[in-house]
Amino acid sequence: MRLALVGVSHRQAPVELRERVAVDAHGAAALARALAHGCEAVVLSTCNRTELYLASDDTSDHLDEQASASLLALAGDDGAALAPVLYRLGDDSAALHLFRVAAGLDSLVPGEGEILGQVRDAFELGATGPLLDRLFRQALHAGRRARVETAIGESPASVPAAAAALAQQVFGELERHSVLLIGAGKMSELTARNLRSRGASIEAVANRTAAHGEELAARVESRAVTLDEIPTLLATADVVVTSTSAPGFVVDQATAAAALRTRRGRPILFVDLAVPRDVDPSLATIDGCFVYDIDDLEAVVQASLAGRRVEAVRAEQIVAVEAERFREWQASLSVVPAIASLRARAEEIRSGELAKAEAKLGRLPESERKLIESVTSQIVAKILHLPTVRMKEAAAGADGVIYADVVRHLFGLGEEEQS
Amino acid sequence: MGELLVWPALIGYGEAAVAYAGVLRGHGSSARLGIWGVRIGWLAQTALLIVQAFDSDGFPWGTWAGALNLFVWLVVGAYLIWGCTPRYRLLGLVVMPLAAVLLVAAWAGGGTGVSTTDTSGWLLALHVGLMLAGLAGLTLAAGLAGLYLWQERRLKRRDTGVLRLKLPPLEALDRLSARTALISLGVLSAGVVVGLGSFERGDFDVPMAVTLAICAYYAVALILRREAGLRGRRFAGLLVLGAALVAVVLPLTHFAS
Numbered sequence: 188m189r190l191a192l193v194g195v196s197h198r199q200a201p202v203e204l205r206e207r208v209a210v211d212a213h214g215a216a217a218l219a220r221a222l223a224h225g226c227e228a229v230v231l232s233t234c235n236r237t238e239l240y241l242a243s244d245d246t247s248d249h250l251d252e253q254a255s256a257s258l259l260a261l262a263g264d265d266g267a268a269l270a271p272v273l274y275r276l277g278d279d280s281a282a283l284h285l286f287r288v289a290a291g292l293d294s295l296v297p298g299e300g301e302i303l304g305q306v307r308d309a310f311e312l313g314a315t316g317p318l319l320d321r322l323f324r325q326a327l328h329a330g331r332r333a334r335v336e337t338a339i340g341e342s343p344a345s346v347p348a349a350a351a352a353l354a355q356q357v358f359g360e361l362e363r364h365s366v367l368l369i370g371a372g373k374m375s376e377l378t379a380r381n382l383r384s385r386g387a388s389i390e391a392v393a394n395r396t397a398a399h400g401e402e403l404a405a406r407v408e409s410r411a412v413t414l415d416e417i418p419t420l421l422a423t424a425d426v427v428v429t430s431t432s433a434p435g436f437v438v439d440q441a442t443a444a445a446a447l448r449t450r451r452g453r454p455i456l457f458v459d460l461a462v463p464r465d466v467d468p469s470l471a472t473i474d475g476c477f478v479y480d481i482d483d484l485e486a487v488v489q490a491s492l493a494g495r496r497v498e499a500v501r502a503e504q505i506v507a508v509e510a511e512r513f514r515e516w517q518a519s520l521s522v523v524p525a526i527a528s529l530r531a532r533a534e535e536i537r538s539g540e541l542a543k544a545e546a547k548l549g550r551l552p553e554s555e556r557k558l559i560e561s562v563t564s565q566i567v568a569k570i571l572h573l574p575t576v577r578m579k580e581a582a583a584g585a586d587g588v589i590y591a592d593v594v595r596h597l598f599g600l601g602e603e604e605q606s
Numbered sequence: 607m608g609e610l611l612v613w614p615a616l617i618g619y620g621e622a623a624v625a626y627a628g629v630l631r632g633h634g635s636s637a638r639l640g641i642w643g644v645r646i647g648w649l650a651q652t653a654l655l656i657v658q659a660f661d662s663d664g665f666p667w668g669t670w671a672g673a674l675n676l677f678v679w680l681v682v683g684a685y686l687i688w689g690c691t692p693r694y695r696l697l698g699l700v701v702m703p704l705a706a707v708l709l710v711a712a713w714a715g716g717g718t719g720v721s722t723t724d725t726s727g728w729l730l731a732l733h734v735g736l737m738l739a740g741l742a743g744l745t746l747a748a749g750l751a752g753l754y755l756w757q758e759r760r761l762k763r764r765d766t767g768v769l770r771l772k773l774p775p776l777e778a779l780d781r782l783s784a785r786t787a788l789i790s791l792g793v794l795s796a797g798v799v800v801g802l803g804s805f806e807r808g809d810f811d812v813p814m815a816v817t818l819a820i821c822a823y824y825a826v827a828l829i830l831r832r833e834a835g836l837r838g839r840r841f842a843g844l845l846v847l848g849a850a851l852v853a854v855v856l857p858l859t860h861f862a863s
Contacts, residue, residue, distance in 0.1 A: 336635075342769045352769050356761065359775030451835030454776060471762060475838045483764040490766035 188318045188520060189245065192274075192281035193254035194231075194238030197295055199272040208237040208261040208269065216312040222257055226250065229313030229323065231288070233305045235295060237261070240285065242318035251275050278517070282322055283510040289330030290502050291340060297495045298339030298502070303330040321516060329509035336505060339498040342491030346484045347374065349491065350458045351381035353484075354426045357456050357477060361387035367424035368392045369417060369438070370431035371403040374460045378428050379407045390424050393417055395431065421446035421455070428458045429465035437465040447473060458484070515583035522582045525591035526575050528600040533567045611654035612718040616709055618647020619682070623702040630699070630771060637695050644698065648682045651709070654718060655679055661720045665731050670857060671717025673738060678708045680742035685749075688782075693774050700749040729803055736797030737817070741852060743790025744824065748849030750783035751842035758839055780837055783845055784828065791824045813859045820856070823848055 195208055210218060215230040218239075222228035226243035239254045255273060259266040276284050284293070289306045291298040310323035334340045343349040351361075358364050366387050368375050371394040379389050389409035393416060394400030400411035412420070414437070421427065421443060431437055438457065447455065454475040459466040464480050471478040479487075541563060545551065551559070574594070581590040594600065622643030628636030655676065658666040667676040685701045688694035712718055757773040773779075798817060827844045830836040836844075 338770070341772075349769065353761075355775060356757070356768060356772065357776050359778045452837030452841075454838065474840065477761050479764060486764075486766045487769055491769055494767075494770045 188242055188517070189250060190278050190281050190318060190322065190517075191241045191243075191250040191254055192238060192276040192284060193251065193258050194236055195258065195269060195273055196236035196238070196293070198293070199274065200269070204262070204265060204269055204272065205235070205237065207263065207265045208232075208258055209234070210237065210261070212308065212312060215309060218257065218261075219313045222253070223314030226253075227314060227316040227319040229309050229315060229319050231306060231309040233302065236288070236293075238288075240281065240313075240319060240322070242316065242322075251277070279510070279514050282326075282513050282517075283506070285322060285326045286329040286506045286510050286513075287503075289326040290333035290506050291330070292333075292499055292502055292506065296344040296492070297499045298334070299344070300334075300340050303327065303334070306330065318517070318520075322513060325509055325513050325516075329506050332505050332509070333502040337498040337501045339495055339502050342494055343488065344492060344495070345377075346460070346481070346488060347377040347381040349484050349487045350378045350428065350460075350479070351385050351387075353458070353477075353479060353487070354382060354387070354456055355385060357454055358425060361385045364388075364425040365390035365423060366426045366428060367417070367420050368403065368407070368409070369414070369427065369429040369465060370394060370461065371396070371399040372430035372460070375428050375430035376403055376406065378458060378460065379403075382426060382428075383407060387426065391416070391420055393420070395433075418442050418446050422449045424455070425453070426456045426458065427466075428460065430460040431465050432461070433465060434463060436467045438470070439467040440469060443467075443470050443473070443476070447476060450475070460484075518582045519579045520582075521588055522578045522591045525594050525600065526578060529574070529594055529598060530571060532598055532600055533571055537563050537567050609654070609719045611650050611657065612709070612713050614650035615647045615654060616706060616713070618643045618645075618650060619702055619706040619709060622647065622698055623706050626696065626698040626702060629696065637692070640698055640702070641695060644682060644686060644702065647705075648679070648686060651675075651679050651682070658718075658720060665727070665734065666720065667717070667734060667738075668730075669715070669717060671712045671715025673717070673734065674708055674712040674715065675717040676734075677738045677742055677745075678705050678712060680739050681705055681708075681745050684742055684746045684786075693778075694782075696773055697746075697749055697753055700752050701746065704745075704749075729800065733797055733801045733803075736793055736800060740790045740792075740794025740797055741856070743786055743793060744845075744852060745849055747783045747786040747790060748845050750779055750786060751845035754779040754783060754842040755839065755846070758842075776838075780841065783842065784831060787824055787845060788828055791821065791828065794824075795821055816855055816859045820848070820852055823851070 195205060197205065210230065210232045215232050218230045219228045222230075222239065222241060226241050226245070228242075229240040231238045231240070237258065239258055241250050241254050243250050255275065258273065259269060262269040285306075287293045289303055291300070291302050294302055306323065307327055310319075310327070313319060313323070315323065343352045354361060354364070361382060364387050366379060366382050366389045368379055368389060368391070371392060383389065389404075389407045391412045392400045392404040392407070392409050393412050393414050394403070395414060397411060397413070403409075404411040417438065421438070427438065429437060452475055454477065457466045457470065457476070457478045459478065459480040462481060466478055466480070468478055468480070470476050541559065544559075545556070578590045578594065620643075622640045625636045625640035625643055629640070658672075658675075667673050681701060682705050685697060685705075688697060709718075753773060754776060757776055757779065760768050760773075761776070774782075794817075798821065801814075827836070827841065827848065831841050
């Protein structure tokens with residue numbers, strides 16, 4: 188069987204072209220069904236890529252052409268612009284590519300977590316047969332291994348995610364912890380969303396302009412307060428995210444010291460996303476008080492990304508091992524017909540000889556007949572076991588076709604049908 | 607013959623200590639190797655203690671070296687409770703090198719062989735067992751406090767690698783070290799009460815005074831935490847200081863003669 192991949196991704200194509208061929212879940216399922224006439228088809232479409240995977244017994248270039256034509260058809264009038272940025276991969280290269288995609292190694296941010304779920308969805312919506320079923324299952328396995336056995340997906344890749352991860356380093360689970368937002372900027376909102384997704388609740392949004400504060404408060408299921416209430420709220424909030432455009436410190440030593448005394452040693456984390464800074468950095472000298480400004484967070488993100496790149500090298504090794512296993516399995520398919528014919532021939536001989544023996548011996552008791560059946564079946568299975576294993580091994584080493592031909596010749600497989 | 611079991615225990619603990627150091631260098635599989643080292647080492651030491659118990663005439667851990675042997679087993683046993691969870695695995699960075707060094711000291715002092723002390727009786731065994739279990743717990747609490755101080759320092763200094771090598775969260779370390787200290791203090795106090803069972807007028811000596819002072823020290827620390835909000839760095843400092851004092855003073859007063 189042959190495997191073909193045609194696709195377009197963020198590596199070669201800008202978003203203007205990618206969006207022309209992007210399809211949603213229904214579209215992907217429909218396209219896979221439409222392509223699956225005489226072949227297997229899976230459509231993987233995410234914001235970074237659209238890829239068509241086809242598998243068929245047809246060994247000509249017809250499969251590639253069919254996939255390319257389908258993808259170009261999706262682009263409509265932009266098909267001409269899309270053609271130069273399409274990539275076409277076959278068999279081993281296509282499998283390795285999918286394994287890398289599933290492991291997040293081909294993503295914009297190495298190791299990003301969403302892609303594994305997207306590959307699973309594409310697989311479930313596809314029109315799969317033996318080859319694509321095995322390919323996608325093994326790709327999902329490779330993706331899971333890369334995430335479990337390396338730390339490629341563990342560290343945050345953005346400032347809001349880093350802020351939320353830092354909060355977890357201080358407080359652990361965030362379910363019982365509250366957040367105070369000072370300022371209603373975009374970064375502030377993204378950070379709040381990240382914190383909420385990890386279980387934190389937004390206690391209040393303090394903003395100079397009441398209307399903006401109320402809008403953000405509504406979006407994050409919180410309440411809007413004035414800046415005057417900050418000292419009171421500092422006594423209860425565990426994470427304080429600031430992003431105002433105030434020229435001076437919004438939270439200074441004097442404001443914080445009184446509030447922090449009432450916290451009875453409970454830690455507090457200040458995430459200062461503003462430039463100029465909103466939080467007096469000298470607060471970090473107070474026990475249990477942690478202050479991160481935008482530069483600190485950027486540095487943490489850069490260190491995380493560097494860590495991901497190091498882990499990516501290890502993930503590549505895992506992916507290569509899985510791709511090799513798939514290649515061996517695919518190669519073994521070339522000897523499967525010969526093995527099946529050999530086993531059928533052996534079974535034919537066994538049952539024929541058994542019938543002759545029964546005619547000579549007369550009617551045997553049922554128990555004895557079963558015993559003879561069992562013994563002769565075991566003899567055949569044991570004789571054929573080693574040749575079967577050796578043929579599969581030879582197939583993995585590219586000698587499979589020669590071995591299959593030799594077996595056909597030696598045992599006269601298919602000759603009777605021809606004659 | 608049974609004394610030979612000290613070697614697999616030592617190798618296990620040593621391997622765990624090295625493996626946990628490997629985690630710091632970013633070797634992902636090191637943590638798994640570390641925990642297996644702890645498990646195998648602890649099982650070997652358990653077997654060693656069983657052999658000692660069967661072969662000895664009296665209480666086999668009455669000497670300082672024997673007590674140290676039992677103490678190491680209790681510390682590692684207590685660590686295994688948390689060490690098996692990925693979150694607290696790095697506590698092994700503090701516990702396992704200490705366990706390996708103390709076991710070597712116990713072996714050098716003859717605490718891993720058959721004891722020839724004439725002390726015996728279930729009351730003494732219970733007393734020593736409870737005291738050592740309490741001290742092992744306090745050592746573990748100090749380990750957790752040490753981890754707290756390290757994590758706090760990284761966060762205060764805004765270490766860029768703080769999310770790459772993840773330690774347990776500060777609050778969890780603070781809470782767990784306090785709980786461990788509280789339970790250990792309870793066990794230690796129970797050991798003192800059992801010890802009082804064989805107490806006679808005029809028996810009060812320096813070791814007893816030191817033991818009571820240790821109990822008082824930890825009790826005050828825990829009361830200050832509850833009543834005065836003494837948490838975080840200062841409470842962790844008290845636990846580490848307490849363990850250091852115990853490590854220096856207790857052997858001198860109990861085994862110097």
